[in-house]
Amino acid sequence: MKTKNAMRAAGLALAALGLLLALPLAAQKDFNQSEKETVEKYKRARVHFLKGGEYLKKGKLDKAQQAAQAALAIFPEYAEARLLQAEVGYQRAQYEEALKDIEAAKANFRRFSKLYEYSYLQYLELLRQERDLVDKHINDLTMQLTMSPPNDEARQKIEDTISKDKQSRDTLDAKLRSPIPEVLDVPADYQYTHGNILFKMRRFGEAREQYLAAVQADPRHANAWNNLISIHFASHDIAGARKYVQEAEASGVKLNEKLKQAVLEAK
Numbered sequence: 001m002k003t004k005n006a007m008r009a010a011g012l013a014l015a016a017l018g019l020l021l022a023l024p025l026a027a028q029k030d031f032n033q034s035e036k037e038t039v040e041k042y043k044r045a046r047v048h049f050l051k052g053g054e055y056l057k058k059g060k061l062d063k064a065q066q067a068a069q070a071a072l073a074i075f076p077e078y079a080e081a082r083l084l085q086a087e088v089g090y091q092r093a094q095y096e097e098a099l100k101d102i103e104a105a106k107a108n109f110r111r112f113s114k115l116y117e118y119s120y121l122q123y124l125e126l127l128r129q130e131r132d133l134v135d136k137h138i139n140d141l142t143m144q145l146t147m148s149p150p151n152d153e154a155r156q157k158i159e160d161t162i163s164k165d166k167q168s169r170d171t172l173d174a175k176l177r178s179p180i181p182e183v184l185d186v187p188a189d190y191q192y193t194h195g196n197i198l199f200k201m202r203r204f205g206e207a208r209e210q211y212l213a214a215v216q217a218d219p220r221h222a223n224a225w226n227n228l229i230s231i232h233f234a235s236h237d238i239a240g241a242r243k244y245v246q247e248a249e250a251s252g253v254k255l256n257e258k259l260k261q262a263v264l265e266a267k
Helices: 003-022 033-057 061-074 079-091 095-147 152-177 188-200 204-217 222-234 238-250 257-265
Strands: none
Touching: 033 061, 033 079, 061 079, 079 095, 079 188, 095 152, 095 188, 188 204, 188 222, 204 222, 222 238, 222 257, 238 257
């Protein structure tokens, strides 16, 4: 299981909201309370999810299931917890339920991917507002120095404040120049788990499509490559299997050696 990469990818959606919350309170006045609550629910649910992932690694399926359910009780849209539940169902051979869970996990991930993009755009707008406030403060202080020159001590304090404000403005400008991150695609592990479930349900054509999506999302996903090659080999599509052997190795993937030799030696 590669939950770490999946967790990192999906967590960016909530991290974008976290960036918003990190801004000064003055810049948060238009930030929806529901979005703040989403971040807090995510943080609480993630504690259970992480425990569940450890239980799954140790084969403690009951505890992993309980942890996934606890996370989903707090945050029903939590894609990683739904993925964890799908993996537990897969290992228990409860394929119908696992299929529902992986489909829900992917749908929730896509929703948060869109939220990530929207939240980042909101974040940039709040940065612009913050920059405008800093710029206005600099102009007001500069005008104050011009219109009614203070004594030397007061002037020094105002000039120090202007200098700090300019540094803050430069920092905000640098953040505003940063490129908008791309909207996240569904991670390879979601596609891989989906493929495994469909394979066990003997829906081989659909499983193939999921494994193909997995290696497109992560060209170094060895397990997905091996399964994709196996499906073609088992269906006597030797040319297709060899094609994917070449593509996998071109991506730097170390394949199952027995499978590779069987494909290359097949006639």
